Amino acid sequence: TATAAKKSSAVPKARAAAAEPGELAVRPGEDPWTPDEVAEARAELQSEALRLSSEIASSETSLAGLMRDSGDGAGDDEADTGTKNITREHEMALAANAREMLEQTERALERLDAGTYGLCENCGNPIGKARMQAFPRATLCVECKQKQERRY
Template sequence: MTGVRKEAGTARLTAAETSEFKARLRSERAAMQAEYAAAVAELDNLRRSHTDGAGNDQADVGNTTFQREQQQSIAANRRDLLDQLEHALERIDAGTYGRCENCGRPIPKARLTALPMATLDAACKSREERR
């Protein structure tokens, strides 16, 4: 491996470490599914209260619209996080978890510990964010 610099914490994950990440991701997925369901239920409640004729003056309508848009944003965020968790679990099953989807280098364990659904190493993520 000439010309390849090995950084601390970038070794391939062991089977035990991968199992730990899988258990953590499953736990986070279950929690996120509950949060998403709660956000959707709250959004449904807001829609129902608006269609029931409650709050017919302009201030009430504006407030309801704001609350609904805020709840839509929360639900969309939870759905996105849920998708990321699902993708990470799929990568574990495929044997590609812990490797950067862009360059193929190992993602440091410290990064995976902080963000277990990370798909890019720090350098590739930084380049992506600059675009």
């Protein structure tokens, strides 16, 4: 029965650990996450998600207008056509960037809920609380991020 008690108490404890701010990954020497710090990170990520969603909607509206206004280009000279194309491509790039940032933000929120926030997705080591506070969407520790950037 002592073994059964250990097994049954281990499961709830594992679930609770994922939800406890002090259990989120930190580097050696860093203070554990406090509930206020976790709430601040969550609020910042949620605010960023709302901002990005709004930016994407605005961008899509602009793109729809650009596509509608482009028509067949009758009466436009080459400079007008080129300007319209550049504007449309720029707006498409902004929208794509905003979508990618939104995905990263949503992934960070999921990791926060799962208790894996602050762990490097490449090596599994803690990313570092200071880095997470400066860049809440970070998924790689500094070392892995530097290796990734050197490959490109």
